[in-house]
Amino acid sequence: MKYVGTSVKRVDGIKKVTGSLKYVDDLNLPRMLYAAVKRSPYAHAKIIEIDTGKAEALKGVKAVITGKTFPKRVGLYLEDKTFLAIDKVIFIGEVVAAVAAETEEIAKEAVKLIEVEYEPLPVVLNAKESMKEDAPLVHPNLGDYKWEPIFFPKPRTNISNHYKLRKGDIEKGFSESDIIIENEFYVPQIQHTPIEPHSTIAQMDPEGYLTVWASCQSPYAVRKALSVAFGLPLNKLRVISPAVGGGFGGKAGTTLEGIAIPLAMQTNGRPVKLTYSREEVFINSFVRQGLFAKIKTGVNREGKILAEKIEFIWDGGAYTEYGVNIAKSAGYASVGPYDVPNIWADSYCVYTNTPVGGPYRGFGMSEIHFAIEQNLDVIAEKLGMSGVEIRKINGLKIGGHTATDEELDVCGFIDCIKQVEEDIKLHEKNRPSAPHKVRGKGIAGGFKAPSMPNNVASSAIIKLNEDGTAHLLTSAQDIGQGSDTTLTQIAAEILSINPEKITIKTGDTDHTPYEWQTVASRITYCAGNAVKLACEDIKTQLLDLAQIKLGIFKRDLELKDGYVVSKIYPDKKVSLSELALGLTMPDGSGVHGPIIGRGSFIPPNVRNADKNTGLGDKPVAFWTFGAQGVEIEVDTETGHIEVLNVVSCFDVGKVVNPKLIEAQVEGAIVQGIGSAIWEELIINGEGKVLNSSFSDYKIPTADDIPNMNIKFLEYPEETGPFGARGVAEAAMVPTAPAITSALYDALGIRIKTLPLTPEKVLMAIKEKNRNK
Structure with missing residues (x-):
């Protein structure tokens, strides 16, 4: 290529x-x-x-x-x-x-x-309280609203969606377990801050x-x-x-x-x-929904998870028109990238009198993995094994089954774990920078699928100009992730012309073709496929015309550097510019006319899961797997956490643009650090947001960016363009749990609520010292 x-x-x-x-x-x-x-x-x-x-x-x-x-x-x-x-x-x-x-x-x-x-x-500000029978109703007319049939609101309650997943025999799984562990976690609402x-x-x-x-x-x-x-x-x-x-979903x-x-x-x-x-x-604007997570896990002495009972309660805020889908996504991904035979999961989206919850980078996966990955570390410690070992035992592999019982035919998760383990040097301790500081290392896994309806479409149009340049039209939005460049590269590859000869136009519903949404880490995959098909349409037209022009069968022709060229006799060729408006025949007549390519794409064979159990053999287009390891330094006098090093490895199918994808992951890591250490929307007892500005709401700055070592695996996605799958959101998913794991490694304290503020760290240190 x-x-x-x-x-x-x-x-x-x-x-x-x-x-x-x-x-x-x-x-x-x-x-x-x-x-x-x-x-x-x-x-x-x-x-x-x-x-x-x-x-x-x-x-x-x-x-x-x-x-x-x-x-x-x-x-x-x-x-x-x-x-x-x-x-x-x-x-x-x-x-x-x-x-x-x-x-x-x-x-x-x-x-x-x-x-x-x-x-x-009366005001209700807590999602758990909002679920109670006597809670004030935020939307008393919920039963009169319209909704998509894959969601399950409960009229006369504050529950706007209840997603159920029932796999295997949960009671049998617990009865066969040697150890049963229960944990609860909380993740607050945060802002996108574009x-x-x-x-x-x-x-x-x-x-x-x-x-x-x-x-x-x-x-x-x-x-x-x-x-x-x-x-x-x-x-x-x-x-x-x-x-x-x-944007980040906001x-x-x-x-x-x-x-x-x-x-x-x-x-x-x-x-x-x-x-x-x-x-x-x-x-x-949308805020990231808050989450209460409760996990009960049954595991045998060898470290194999046999059963998990899970409850996710999402604080959807005042309107949940978009947030109901986050509860659904969390439900079908409820055990993370692990093969668990018996699952009972309930994921609720709940109204409260707080700002509107909606999509945020990761679409619920960062939140649930904060709980899933910490819970796994607790189990590993109980069994006397390492966090890496328990992930290798339970991690999804080719032929393994997700929570929905989908069998995987491609999966690089374990290889990502191994790569991160090697790069972070998990068991080597580095000397802290001062006597009152301590270092620790941690690791976490994660996965994500595009959360979207099964039939969402992408389309693209490409027009060949008279000089052999082209205009690519799409409605995929470049919100910083670099999709304009990636889609241009895909077009350039198929047409074999320099990307500088292609101008991309986006974002005008009167002039650019249909695109469902720029969300769900789906643009390289969905819009990329549409662009690829549009360019292959042009390629077919060019080969048909060149066959006439050159007198060579099209099977013996190829596109190369702005020409249609004979595979056998490379000196026999015709430029794309000569074919852009069709052919002029020796008698003066014309053939074909201007060359325009069109491509449309819907992810193939993605089907609804069972309404009662949540099980399905193909509920999502693909899964992106990965892992991250971090090294932190904690100041025991102030409670401040500094993230020093982050290593990352994701299976992306195909790297289309190395610098862009590295930048994507770097941004995801920094955003994940922010959500782990600083970010929280503080709401008082009257429902007022107290930190609605950058004076009071803190996000990472350039001084907080750690050293980053980023790697990728390329196990091709069969239905992706050149084998590619999305990674933009998935790369943020393991960051926060990896930091909490490193905090435990450093000080032996486990904080089950985000963010990991200095106050929480100091309180946990004092509590640990009191219990010695």
Whole structure:
């Protein structure tokens, strides 16, 4: 291969480093208006009355809306969300009214003039408490909502989805076990913190054609949701996502678009822009759902896990239209990358009066693996064996069976564990940098599948230009992961032309072809396959024409460096530029016309699991397996943890671009460190977020980045482009549990709640010393 497998430079690199790439908030349209919103000060309250009269009378105000302007509910999986509150508010910060005005200052002043009368209602802030029969109902009308049939809400409760997995005979498994261990873990809500805040512009022309510019990961999914919400046919609704400055799932669905649109519908063709402040991003975009995890494990003396009973309780927040799928994904991956014959798992998504939970890098896998991997370390210690040994005993292998009873025909998990064990030198202790500091090493495994409906599609179009260059059209969004470059490389490989001769265009539902969503680590796999098929379509057309032009059977022709070339007589060739518009025959007639390729892809043979048991032979497109090891240093006087070294190994099927995939894993590791040591959305007893800014919410900086040793295995994915599978999210999954494992190695303390703050570490040290 010439281009796939090489570190082609980023096709968007120059635009990004020079600042010439335009994001939504950079756009300034003629006669643009600016929006501001009125937010609820209550976590749960009836709306008695909203008086907008003073705001409407303010000079410069052009439109004012409330939730009753467009009361339609929307949601990708569960239609439970309205863009503005209607009869009641269900979290602090929920939008109750919005204004469009000539300037941001006027809009903000108008919002202050809106008067809202509330009647406070009982608040529920804890997912476990929310599951109780007497808990206040966040959505009393849950039974009237629409949802996809693969989800199981429980009307007249706060449970928006209950996913069940039942494999084998759980009681028999426990009865045959020599040791039974129970553990509980907790992971808090955290924020995505993309560098670009959410922003949108909406404009409706006199003919009722709506254009929306949005910083979103999924233009087609957003278009569909907005079409349903506002009763617009798809041919009258255009979504453009010019560039996205980070997403991590926080820009996967609709957020502020549904606020700007009804304002734009009342402004006689004038565009309306709404950009969130950083504080608004923290509260009013998706947050990562919190998790309570309870695991009961039965194991024999040889270390083989015989049975696991699992309960996951997800804090989905005020709306769970996207979060219900996280509970499902956690359920079918409930025992991690391990072969367990008897499983009883219940995964619940639960409403609370807290910010809206939704997709976040890892889609639940980082959270459940924090519990799964620590639980495994506890078992290993109980049995007197190492964490590596117990993972080798129970880890999935070729021919092994996942929690859903799917048999694996490709699996590099054990080899990843062995590579990480070797690279981290698990049993070699390094000298700490000071007497009051201690070092430790830990290891953790992980896996992830694309969490998506079985029939989601990708498509691509490629147009060959008259000079032999090409335009590649796709709606896969490059949100920093480098997909524009990867897809260009795949096209270049098939067409055998330099990637610099291909220009990729993305993110415009009027002009780029359908893509379900840029989520689930599926773009290299799904969109990559669509691009590959589109280019193979062009290749077939070129070979057909070259056969006529050269008088050589197409089976004896190949594409090479911008030409169609004879395999036998390399000097006999025709350039792609000569074929781009078809052929001109000796008599002056034409053949074929312009060359355009199309490709469409749906993951093959992925089927629904059984509704009652959760079992299925092919519930997901593929699994990405891997492992990480870390070395940390802990200051016993302050409790501060410093991550010094991280080694990583993942089986990715095929490395398309070495530098890009290394950068992906580096980013995942750093993000995993943040979630392990610092990140937590702190919510008080009234439901208010107390750390909604970077002053109080801490993420890793350049000073916190460790040394990283990153490796890959390439066991091909049969259905992937050139054998590739996704890794973007999976690479974050083992990081936090590996750090907790290293903390135990360093100090013999096990903390079962994230983050591992200095306060928690010091308290655990003191507790251990008291119990000596």
